[in-house]
Amino acid sequence: MAIMKFRVHGTHCASCEIVLERELKTLAGVTHVEASHQAGEVTLTVSDDVTLGSHDLDKLMGKHGYTFSSLSVKHEQTVNWSRIGGALVLVIAVYLLAKWSGVLTFSPNVQSGAGLGAVFVIGLVAAVSSCTAVVGGLIAAFSSRYAKEHPNATFHAKMVPHVLFNVGRLVGFAGFGAIVGLLGKSISLSTQMNGVLVIAVAVLMIGLGIQLMDALPSSYAIRPPKWLSHRIHALSQSDKPWVPAVLGAMTFFLPCGFTQSVQLFALSTGSPTQAALTMLVFALGTAPALVGIGAATSSMRGGGLGKLTKVVGAFVIVLGLTNVANGAALLGFTGVTEVEGSTGAFTPVLVDGKQLVQMEVTRYGYEPNVIEVVEDIPVAWEIYGGEVLGCADTLVVPKLNITKRIQSGFNTITFIPSQPGKYAFSCSMGMYRGTLIVK
Structure with a gap:
C-alpha cells in the first residue's frame, strides 16, 4: 500500500469531507480516503501499482467544484482582516434589517410569520448549498438502486422513494426537534441557569455564523463526528422499502452549518412544540430543491451562492448576539x-x-x-x-x-x-x- 496526499480547494465545511471521502474511494485501487477541510488536504491509501495525479481527482470531483493540486503548493491559513471588516459591515446591515422587520422579537409559533419566514429562508439557502451535496448523495444512492432493480417502473413509481424520503425528513426533523426542545427545557432549572444556557448556545451560534461567512480560518470551525454521516450513507445501500423514509429522518444528524445553527436555536427555545415547529419549517424550506421543484433555484452556484451563504451566516450571528442579550436579561442585566x-x-x-x-x-x-x-x-x-x-x-x-x-x-x-x-x-x-x- 502507498500513501498519496493532495491539496484540495473549494471545500466549505464538514459535509465536503464526507463527499470527498465517499467519491474518491470509488477510484480504482483506492482503499481508504481521509479528507480534512481544516487542513485543506486529502490523503489516499492506494495499491502499490496505482498512480494518480491531481488531474484524475479533478476529473472525478470537478462536478462538485473541488480542484486539486500538489501538496507542495503552500496553503497558509491566516486571518484576513479585510474579510472580517466586510463581515462586520454585513452583520450590522443584517441586524438593522432584521430589527426593522421585527424578526428579532419573534418566538417561533403560529403567529410569528416573520421569524418562521426567516427560518424557512435559511432552509431554502441550505437546500442549494454545498452541504446538500451529502443529502443529494443519499438521494442519488437509493434512487439509482431503485431504478436498477425496477427498470420498467413508471415515473410515478420511481417518485415513491423520493416522496418517502421527504416525508421521513419532515417527520424526523419535527420529531427530533421536539426532543431538542425537551432537552432545552429539562436543563432550564432556573431563570439564572436558563440565562447561562441561552448565552452558551448563542456563542455556538455565533461560531457557526462565522463559519458560514468564512470570516476566519477553517481551523476555528465546529466539527461534528464523521462516522455518523458515513453510517447514514451506508444505510442507503439497503434494499428495504422503508429505507428512504428512515434516511430522510436521519439527515437531521448530517453535518451542515445551516442545520446546526437552527438546531441550536431550537434548543434555546426550551419548548418541544416551538423547537419542533422551527425544525419542521426549516425542513420545509429544504424540500423544494430536494424533490426537484426548485430545479431553477438549485442551479445557483459559485459567487451567487457564496454571497447568499454569507448573508445567512450574518443572520445566524445576529441571532446569536440577540440571544446573548436575551441571556443577559435573564441574568438580571438592565x-x-x-x-x-x-x-x-x-x-x-x-x-x-x-x-x-x-x-x-x-x-x-x-x-x-x-x-x-x-x-x-x-x-x-x-x-x-x-x-x-x-x-x-x-x-x-x-x-x-x-x-x-x-x-x-x-x-x-x-x-x-x-x-x-x-x-x-x-x-x-x-x-x-x-x-x-x-x-
Missing part, C-alpha cells in the same frame, strides 16, 4: 434594554394606597418596556396579555424573584419594592425585555 431603547416609561398612579402601573404584551414586546415606581409603597402591576404564545406567556424579574404566568386578558403582580435601583424583567427566554426602575 443595560440591554437601555442600549436598545425604550418604548416610553410608565409612571405610577396611586390608587387605594397602591402604585398602579400598566403594561401590555404585544407581538413586538412589552409596551411600555420601562416601568417607574417608588420604593416602600405597594405596587399593583397590571399586565394585559393578548394572544400570548411561546416564551412571552411568562414574565420574570430575576433580582426580585418574581415569576408570573401571563394569561390572555388582565394579570396582576403585587409586590413592595424595598430597594432603589434598576431591575431587568423579561419573558422566560429573554426575547422580550424591559426595565423596572425603583426610585
Whole structure:
C-alpha cells in the first residue's frame, strides 16, 4: 500500500469531507480516503501499482467544484482582516434589517410569520448549498438502486422513494426537534441557569455564523463526528422499502452549518412544540430543491451562492448576539434594554394606597418596556396579555424573584419594592425585555 496526499480547494465545511471521502474511494485501487477541510488536504491509501495525479481527482470531483493540486503548493491559513471588516459591515446591515422587520422579537409559533419566514429562508439557502451535496448523495444512492432493480417502473413509481424520503425528513426533523426542545427545557432549572444556557448556545451560534461567512480560518470551525454521516450513507445501500423514509429522518444528524445553527436555536427555545415547529419549517424550506421543484433555484452556484451563504451566516450571528442579550436579561442585566431603547416609561398612579402601573404584551414586546415606581409603597402591576404564545406567556424579574404566568386578558403582580435601583424583567427566554426602575 502507498500513501498519496493532495491539496484540495473549494471545500466549505464538514459535509465536503464526507463527499470527498465517499467519491474518491470509488477510484480504482483506492482503499481508504481521509479528507480534512481544516487542513485543506486529502490523503489516499492506494495499491502499490496505482498512480494518480491531481488531474484524475479533478476529473472525478470537478462536478462538485473541488480542484486539486500538489501538496507542495503552500496553503497558509491566516486571518484576513479585510474579510472580517466586510463581515462586520454585513452583520450590522443584517441586524438593522432584521430589527426593522421585527424578526428579532419573534418566538417561533403560529403567529410569528416573520421569524418562521426567516427560518424557512435559511432552509431554502441550505437546500442549494454545498452541504446538500451529502443529502443529494443519499438521494442519488437509493434512487439509482431503485431504478436498477425496477427498470420498467413508471415515473410515478420511481417518485415513491423520493416522496418517502421527504416525508421521513419532515417527520424526523419535527420529531427530533421536539426532543431538542425537551432537552432545552429539562436543563432550564432556573431563570439564572436558563440565562447561562441561552448565552452558551448563542456563542455556538455565533461560531457557526462565522463559519458560514468564512470570516476566519477553517481551523476555528465546529466539527461534528464523521462516522455518523458515513453510517447514514451506508444505510442507503439497503434494499428495504422503508429505507428512504428512515434516511430522510436521519439527515437531521448530517453535518451542515445551516442545520446546526437552527438546531441550536431550537434548543434555546426550551419548548418541544416551538423547537419542533422551527425544525419542521426549516425542513420545509429544504424540500423544494430536494424533490426537484426548485430545479431553477438549485442551479445557483459559485459567487451567487457564496454571497447568499454569507448573508445567512450574518443572520445566524445576529441571532446569536440577540440571544446573548436575551441571556443577559435573564441574568438580571438592565443595560440591554437601555442600549436598545425604550418604548416610553410608565409612571405610577396611586390608587387605594397602591402604585398602579400598566403594561401590555404585544407581538413586538412589552409596551411600555420601562416601568417607574417608588420604593416602600405597594405596587399593583397590571399586565394585559393578548394572544400570548411561546416564551412571552411568562414574565420574570430575576433580582426580585418574581415569576408570573401571563394569561390572555388582565394579570396582576403585587409586590413592595424595598430597594432603589434598576431591575431587568423579561419573558422566560429573554426575547422580550424591559426595565423596572425603583426610585
